[in-house]
Amino acid sequence: MHASSVSPDAIRADQLRRLRERLPELRSQNAFYRDRLHPVENWADFQRLPLLTKAELVADQEASPPFGSNLTYPLERYTRLHQTSGSTGTRPLRWLDTAESWEWWERVWAEHIFPAAGVGPRDRLFCAFSFGPFIGFWSAFCGAERLGAMAISGGAMTTEQRARAILDLGVTALCCTPTYALRLAEVGRELGLDLSASAVQVVICAGEPGASVPATRELIGRSFGARVFDHSGMTELGPTGFGCSAGGGLHLVQTEFIFEVSAEGELIATNLGRWGSPLIRYRTGDRVKLSSEPCPCGSQFAKLAGGILGRVDDMFTVRGVNLYPSQVEDIVRRHPEIDEFMIEQRTVRQMDEVVLLFEAGTPGLAERLAAELRQALGARIDCVEVTPGSLPRSELKSKRLRRVGEMICGSGS
Numbered sequence: 153m154h155a156s157s158v159s160p161d162a163i164r165a166d167q168l169r170r171l172r173e174r175l176p177e178l179r180s181q182n183a184f185y186r187d188r189l190h191p192v193e194n195w196a197d198f199q200r201l202p203l204l205t206k207a208e209l210v211a212d213q214e215a216s217p218p219f220g221s222n223l224t225y226p227l228e229r230y231t232r233l234h235q236t237s238g239s240t241g242t243r244p245l246r247w248l249d250t251a252e253s254w255e256w257w258e259r260v261w262a263e264h265i266f267p268a269a270g271v272g273p274r275d276r277l278f279c280a281f282s283f284g285p286f287i288g289f290w291s292a293f294c295g296a297e298r299l300g301a302m303a304i305s306g307g308a309m310t311t312e313q314r315a316r317a318i319l320d321l322g323v324t325a326l327c328c329t330p331t332y333a334l335r336l337a338e339v340g341r342e343l344g345l346d347l348s349a350s351a352v353q354v355v356i357c358a359g360e361p362g363a364s365v366p367a368t369r370e371l372i373g374r375s376f377g378a379r380v381f382d383h384s385g386m387t388e389l390g391p392t393g394f395g396c397s398a399g400g401g402l403h404l405v406q407t408e409f410i411f412e413v414s415a416e417g418e419l420i421a422t423n424l425g426r427w428g429s430p431l432i433r434y435r436t437g438d439r440v441k442l443s444s445e446p447c448p449c450g451s452q453f454a455k456l457a458g459g460i461l462g463r464v465d466d467m468f469t470v471r472g473v474n475l476y477p478s479q480v481e482d483i484v485r486r487h488p489e490i491d492e493f494m495i496e497q498r499t500v501r502q503m504d505e506v507v508l509l510f511e512a513g514t515p516g517l518a519e520r521l522a523a524e525l526r527q528a529l530g531a532r533i534d535c536v537e538v539t540p541g542s543l544p545r546s547e548l549k550s551k552r553l554r555r556v557g558e559m560i561c562g563s564g565s
Contacts, residue, residue, distance in 0.1 A: 184222035234287040236387045256425035261295025268394040269381040273300035280328035283307035287387040325354045330362025331550040337375035348377040358383040359549040361478040364459025367485035398449040402459045470531035477552040492543040508535045
C-alpha cells in the first residue's frame with residue numbers, strides 16, 4: 153500500500169486484519185506477550201491491550217539475558233542483532249531480526265522513505281555512520297541496495313575523510329544525524345572544502361528533531377546546497393516516518409504501524425512487520441502533534457506537524473515555563489556562526505537555572521541570543537560562549553540537555 157493511493161479507512165482496516173492474523177502466534181509462542189495479550193476482534197478490544205514502556209523491555213532483558221523473552225521463534229531463526237544507542241541514560245536494548253523482518257526494514261526504506269525524498273536507483277547514497285551495533289543507518293544502506301542505488305559506507309572514516317569522500321565520489325544523497333551534517337560542513341570549511349558545491353541533492357537526517365526544526369533544516373540545506381528531509385525510527389520499533397516533500401513535518405508509515413497519540417502528546421506505536429520481536433502499543437517517549445489538515449503533498453498518511461517535537465523526558469522548566477530543546481535549537485540555529493551548543497540545567501536554592509553554552513567567536517552574541525530566547529520563549533536563559541571545540545561532538549544522537557551540578561567554565565561572553 154502506498155500513501156497516495158489508498159484511503160485512511162482502507163489503511164485502518166488492513167491494520168486490524170494484519171494484527172488479528174498474527175496475535176494468536178504471539179499468544180502461543182512469545183513468552184513476553186503470553187499474558188499481556190487477549191483476542192482482538194475490533195478496535196475497542198485493541199484499546200484494552202496494555203501499554204508497553206522501554207523500562208519494561210530493559211527489565212525483561214535483565215531478567216532473561218542476553219535477549220530477553222520477546223522472541224516469537226527459536227534463536228536459529230534470527231539473522232541480525234542491533235542495539236539501542238543508550239542515549240536516554242538507560243541500559244542499551246539488544247534487538248534481534250529474522251530475515252523476514254529485516255527484509256521489511258529494507259522495504260519500508262525503498263518504498264516510502266527514499267521515494268519521499270526523491271532518492272532513486274541512479275543515486276549514490278553515502279551513510280556517514282560508524283556501522284557499529286547501533287541500528288543507525290544500517291537499514292538505509294540495505295534499503296538503498298534494495299532500491300538499486302549505489303550504497304556507500306562511511307564506516308571507520310574520520311570526519312575529514314567523509315567530507316572528502318562526499319566530493320570525490322560524487323555522492324548525491326547523504327544520510328546522517330542533523331548535528332553531524334553541520335559537523336561535516338564545519339570540518340569542510342576548515343579544510344577549504346565547499347560541500348555546498350558538491351553533487352549532494354538530498355540530505356536525510358534521523359536521530360534528532362533537527363531536520364524538522366526550521367532554522368536547522370535551512371542551515372543544513374545551505375551547507376550542502378541540498379533539500380533536507382527528516383526521518384523517524386527506533387532500534388526496537390523500526391522506521392516509523394519520513395519527511396514530507398511539502399515541508400512542515402513527518403508522515404507516519406501507517407501501512408506498517410498502528411499509531412496512537414496520548415492525551416499528553418506522546419506517540420504510541422504498534423509494529424506490523426517485525427513479528428519475531430514485536431512491539432504492541434509501545435510508548436515511544438516522543439512528543440508529537442498530529443496535523444488535522446490535508447497535506448499538499450497528496451499523502452494520505454497522518455502527519456506530525458513539526459516532526460518529533462522532543463522527548464517527553466527532555467522537557468525542562470525555566471521559572472515555571474515548560475520548554476523542549478528543539479524550541480531553543482530553532483533560535484540558536486538562526487545564527488550560522490554558532491558551531492555547537494548545549495543546554496545545562498541545575499537547581500540553585502531550589503530554583504531551576506538554565507544556561508545555554510555555545511561556540512561561536514562573535515562579540516556580543518551572548519547578550520543578543522539571550523534577548524532573542526527571552527522574547528521568543530518567554531523565559532530567561534543565560535547564554536555563555538565557551539572555548540571552541542570544548543562541547544562534545546557525535547556522529548550519533550547529540551544530547552542537547554544536560555542536568556549538572558556545576559557549570560562548565562566558559563571563555564566569557
